[in-house]
Amino acid sequence: MEHIISTPTAKAPTERFTGDVYLNPIEAPTEPARLAAALVRFTPGARTNWHSHANGQTLYITDGIGLVGTRNGHVVRVSAGQIVKCPAGEEHWHGGTDTTLMAHIAMVVGDADSDGTTWLEPVTDEQYTHALHSTKGS
Template identity: 80%
Template structure:
């Protein structure tokens, strides 16, 4: 058993996120375990860049209201208590709405060489505005 008592929260890197996002690591992939998990907090308007995961990702919303979007234009509005499962290889993004904070637990299974995440370009302001204006507003 390992009892972790102090894991600092860090500001997420600008090369992967737009706006103010804070990461609180919970688990990092270390053989033989491959789970990576973090509590991620997004301020209003903050979001990830486009990305995908080799083995998929599970997002469990813990607070606030947010958005999860895919390359085909599908966007879901998520609220505390809801879970989104992103399949392996699907390019997507997630973040807060423009008016609320959003926090989620992000969980991935590593691919043996890290957490299996492939980071891509930023979500444009136009893409984000379209997602905000979509169904469920």
Template identity: 80%
Template sequence: MEHITETPTLKAPADRFTGDVYLNMIEVPSDSARLASALVRFTPGARTNWHSHAKGQVLYVTDGVGLVGTRDGNVVRITAGETVKCPAEEEHWHGATDTTLMAHIAMVVGDSSGDGTTWLEPVTDEQFTAALDATGR
């Protein structure tokens, strides 16, 4: 058994996120387990860049209200207690709404080269506003 009493809160890198986002890593891929998981906290309007995961991603919302969007224009509004599953290689983004914080636990299964995430370009303000409008703000 390993008892981890504290993980530091890190500011998410600006080249992968818009706005203020904070991470607490729960698990990183290792030789014995390929799970990567983190508690991710988004301030209002903050969001990930477009990205995909080689083996998909599971998001479990712990607090607040957020959005998850895909390249085909599908957007869902997410709240505490809800789970979103993004399939392998699906380009998507997620973050808080423009007026609320949102926190989720993000989980991916990585491979021998890391967590299997491919980071892409930022979600534009126009794309973010369209997602808000599509979900009734």
């Protein structure tokens, strides 16, 4: 057994995120397990870039209200206790709303060399604003 008291909080890299996002690692893909997990906190308006995962991704929302969107325009408003599963290869993004923070535990299955994430371009302000308006009242 390994008991980890805490992990350091790091600011997320600006080349993969818009706005202020903070990460606390939970697990890195190490043999024989291949789980990568992190607690990710998004301030209002902050979000990931478009990205996909070779083996999919599971998001467990721990706090606040946020958005998860896909390339086909499907967007869901999420809140604490909800789970979103993004299938392998699906390009998507996630983040807080314009007025609320959102935190989630992000989980992916990678391999010994990487977590299998392919990072793409930023979500534009127009895409983000459209996502906000399309989920109002959800």
